[in-house]
Amino acid sequence: MxxxxxxxxxxxxxxxxxxxxxxxxxxxxxxxxxxxxxxxxxxxxxxxxxxxxxxxxxxxxxxxxxxxxxxxxxxxxxxxxxxxxxxxxxxxxxxxxxxxxxxxxxxxxxxxxxxxxxxxxxxxxxxxxxxxxxxxxxHCYSAYAMVRQAARMVRDGRLGNITFVDVEHASGWAASPLEQLGHKQAAWRTDPDVAGFPSVVGDLGTHAFHLLRYITGLEAERLSGRLRSLVPGRRVFDHATVELQLTGEVPARLWASMAATGNNHGLRIRVFGDQGSLAWEHEDPHHLRVQDLDGTTTILTEGLSTLSEDASRLTRVGLGHPEGFLEAFANFYRDLAGELRARRDGTLPATRELSFPTGEDGLAGVRFVEAVAASHHHDAAWAVPAGATQKAQV
Ligand SMILES: NC(=O)c1ccc[n+]([C@@H]2O[C@H](COP(=O)([O-])OP(=O)(O)OC[C@H]3O[C@@H](n4cnc5c(N)ncnc54)[C@H](O)[C@@H]3O)[C@@H](O)[C@H]2O)c1
The missing domain is CATH 3.40.50.720 (NAD(P)-binding Rossmann-like Domain)
Structure with a gap:
């Protein structure tokens, strides 16, 4: 071999x-x-x-x-x-x-x-x-660990027979005529020659539709769609409501919009079965809400040891650390790179009040540990970390 x-x-x-x-x-x-x-x-x-x-x-x-x-x-x-x-x-x-x-x-x-x-x-x-x-x-929303968990639970019959699916990707990012203000992404997304006339369906509807198929494993047998332009003068449709009939005559509803005023990303899905239901939303991605027939609600969290292998193999951070943890690390390196590049190139680094923690911060941490230990040894008496200037006693 x-x-x-x-x-x-x-x-x-x-x-x-x-x-x-x-x-x-x-x-x-x-x-x-x-x-x-x-x-x-x-x-x-x-x-x-x-x-x-x-x-x-x-x-x-x-x-x-x-x-x-x-x-x-x-x-x-x-x-x-x-x-x-x-x-x-x-x-x-x-x-x-x-x-x-x-x-x-x-x-x-x-x-x-x-x-x-x-x-x-x-x-x-x-x-x-x-x-x-x-x-x-x-269609990367299907790569969230908790979406994989949802799909696994549906396949394992945790919800019983699927009875209804409600999915929406209703964003408010283009609830005003951004295309008339030179917004680059809005310009092509509202150009029917580039984005196609049912623009929002291709842009956001395809994500919602994929999420529905991915979690339920069901396909659309037929559908009824209505398209509207909510922003006056827009040359493509920015709002779509779709009623679907899925495999086995399971009814579903899909809403795609880029004009859902005030909504941020606006992607969420709810799947109902005859034994329970589940709900997931992109703006709280590491939780999956599961509800039983009697209304008992369980919140599953990314990182739990009881999750399926489909979910746990995609989890890089431990229980209690949200996905943003990796971005926080990336932000640390972004600030550090600014400093290192400036030194390498002989230019002045950006002076920021808020940047990456330095050795001074590390030192402060060690002194803090020592002071806590010292205090503990003296029956929790006040201790002053080394290097700190003690406030004058009055
Ligand atoms: N999967 C997702 O979640 C997701 C999110 C946003 C956008 N998209 C999709 O990604 C695509 C790009 O969207 P965007 O918002 O990044 O667009 P954009 O307008 O911000 O960027 C498009 C880039 O492509 C370049 N480009 C255009 N034609 C080119 C060519 N022939 N050769 C080389 N470069 C070319 C442009 O110069 C520009 O740099 C779209 O199809 C959009 O639907 C997917």
Missing amino acids: SAPHTRQLLAGMVGGGSGADIGKTHRHAMRLDGLFDLRAGVFGRDPLQSAVLAGGLGVPADRVYRDYRDMAEAESGRADAVDVVVVATPNDSHFEIARTFLEAGISVVCEKPLTSDSATAAELVRVAAANGVVLAVP
Whole structure:
């Protein structure tokens, strides 16, 4: 048996240029477990900005390409070709870009909605299979540990037979006409030629729909949808209400909106069965609420030792630490990098009142420990940590 490869997977990216939204999230995510090394890309439409961004990301200059076609041709010819390419461009370009890489024998992570019609989406599925490569779509809400737990519980029959599903991705991010104010993401999302006329359904509805399918394992047999534009003058629909009939005639309701005034991200799902129900929402992602027939409510928390393997294998932080813990660590390193870079480059570091803790803070901590111990040994008498200036006694 040959030894397994131990090298990192090599990744490329198309899109995710300076100021772009989701590309940087992909980059952060790929770095988290150190499994991927970003080695190639076309980081936006502007070649100069793409090169500058790539330099900062450590992507070698000879692997920053003018466009995705050049990239697919050059990469597929290399011995150290990228293993996967992330397509993080606006919707109308997904098909051509993804197909180009799949045909070149390179796996693709393509942003949602996969393409703007099902014929082209099916074509991508076919091309991926024909070339023996992976085509993945980052409906990443299904990767939350507690969503996996919910899906496992439904499959294990914890809720009994599913009777109703209610899901919504109703955000308030575009409840005003942002597209008229030069907002970059709003501009293309409200352009029917780029986002498609039922824009909100592709943009947010596909996430809600995937979450519903993922947790329940049920498919939509038929549906009835109503589309509206709540923001006057908008050229695409920004509000959708959909009634569905799922496998086994299970009824469901889906609401997608980018004009749900005041709502933040607004993604949540409730699944009802004849033995119990569950509820999960993105703004409190590490809790899953489960309710029994008699109304007994149990809150499951990420990190509990009793969770399914599907959930526990995705948990990097211990019980009591929310997902934000990893971001707090990342923020520590961001501040530290600012200081280290300034020293390396001989420039002045940003002076911030609030930045990373230094050795002085570490020292203060040790003195604190000593003072607590000393106090304890003296029947909890007042103790002054070394270095502290004691307040004058009056
Ligand atoms: N999975 C999610 O949760 C999620 C979240 C946000 C956006 N998205 C999807 O990600 C995609 C991008 O959205 P966004 O908000 O980041 O858009 P954006 O407008 O912020 O960024 C798009 C980037 O693609 C670049 N680009 C466009 N055409 C290109 C080309 N031919 N070659 C190279 N670069 C090109 C632009 O220059 C820009 O840098 C969309 O399909 C959107 O639906 C998914």
